[in-house]
Amino acid sequence: MVDLTQLMENEAFMAFASYTTIVxxxxxFMSIATSFYRLTRKVFANPEDCSYGGKGENAKKYLRTDDKVERVRRAHLNDLENIVPYFGIGLLYSLSDPDLSTAILHFRLFLGARIYHTVAYLLPLPQPNRVLAFLVGYGVTLSMAFRLLKSRLYL
Incomplete structure (x- = not known):
């Protein structure tokens, strides 16, 4: 059974919890941003949502795609594809008694990479900005996985 007091005293886990909460x-926030863009640009993906843009046959013209909405959606999807593995691997890594300064460096780099990736996606900044941000975040997750497996290999 997990002792919560012990968990709260684990500085690596508490750092992980803090940085992961921000990420x-x-x-x-990306869900809110997508909704904001859909409503302000009157761009909807589902017929039933078109009533926010207008009534009757006129509403159907809002059933379309828009570059800005799609850009926010893709940034959000990229978050989902990268933050979920980070969350799982980072949780296990933080519970494996890693060096605190190394763990915090991992968490900070990942957070910075994801924020920069979003900024690069939404502005948009020219490549290779977005790809470098992706690679940093992905590299951090791989580094934690490698360190976790190296220190706790039970295969």
């Missing part, structure tokens, strides 16, 4: 909040 997950950023990812949640």
């Amino acid at each position: 997950l909040s950023k990812m949640m």
Whole structure:
């Protein structure tokens, strides 16, 4: 059974919890940003949502795609594809008694990479900005996985 007092005293886990809360909040913000763009640009993906843009046959013209909406959606999807593995591997890594300064470096780099990736996606910044941000975040997750397997290999 997990002792919560012990868990709360684990500095690596508490750092992981803090940085992950920020990253997950950023990812949640992307849902709000998508909704904002859909409503302000009157661009909807489902017929039943078109009533926000107008009534009757006129509403159907809002059933379309838009570059800005799609850009926010793709940034959000990219978050989902990268933050979920980070969350699982980072959780296990933080519980494996890693060096605290190394763990915090991993968490900070991942957070910075995801924020920069979103900024690069939404502005948009020219490549290779977005790809470098992706690679940094992906590399951090791989590094944690490698360190976790190296220190706790039970295969």
